[in-house]
Amino acid sequence: MPVVIDAATALKGKFSLATDRPSLDCPAVNVPAKDLIAALTYLRDEFAFDMLVDVAGVDWAEGVSPRFAVVYHVFSTTRHVYLRVVAACANDAAPTLPSAVSLWPGANWHERECYDMFGITFAGHPDLRRILMWDGYPYFPLRKEFPLAGIETVLPDAEVAAETQAKVIAAPMVGGPFVATSGEINLTEAEPRAKDEAWSERRAKPEEPKSQP
């Protein structure tokens, strides 16, 4: 993939604050928030990254600074290469980044989901509403301090809530699929990602690493 390495190198040459990012697959670049839109525009116009595959948020936990980052996966449909661009949000309390909707209209819903789950606002977004949770939901569920079970709050519809006396409750976690009593099962084996089934008839099963230092 010499072409895409060129794109990453050129990006670092054009934006002096851009740095390499460790990656297991496609090349990845860290970009400061102020250069984000310029860098994405540069990639789209000069290197034909005409497709925004995904926009994902990352919460690096409370106390870490910068706490929030947004990951952009871009793809070139003419050159068939991927590139990952990561921008950290400067403000940890009210994270914000410029919106990429003007570059790729497909960014619209990705950024809405990112806002819905992490509370990262995208300046210049035409319609920044929640997309999965309902309007008026008071929390951002994928932030680290938010428990998986949820926090008790009211139903989205006040009439139905008054009629049924139902509330959004913290879900019972014990015995659930994501909870195992410690010691009962090997958590490493229980994790779906531990079952490496990347091999098939055509691709041999990778050898177990033999030497353990």
Next chain:
Amino acid sequence: MVTSNSELAYDSKIEGEVVVSRVDSIINWIRSNSMWPMPMGLACCAIELMGVAASRFDIARFGAEVMRFSPRQSDCMIVSGTVTYKMAPHVRRIYDQMAAPKWVIAMGACASSGGMYRSYATLQGVDRIVPVDVYISGCPPRPEAVLDALIKLQAKVKKERSSKNLLSA
């Protein structure tokens, strides 16, 4: 000469066959054998619900083949799938639009109890917002289980005191 009608009871030659029964039994017989479902398909259970309606399992054998996509024309809401908190008020409103008498079947683990979705976004059992008559276990349930639930619901309807409920309503 004036002849008086000597027959005190009905004349089967004129009026045909007559069956004597109780009002409750007749109403319940009618209700239980034409139970039009409201398919509240919310997730993968809805695929299985389609299988129940199709020819192999054929819910028409039990008089419940007329899937109505309008709550005003249906008798039995089959909640098939995961009910999120965002969807829950709509499920309740659709239930409210159904004309009485109405029944609810919670199909599958998610509708019955939240199932594997023990999370901030999922209603932990549809019985928190609507009264459920029959629960079906399974993830998703086999079509036979849905038929069994329908038969159980029919048995329940046949025991109702319909005329009394109608008069007191």
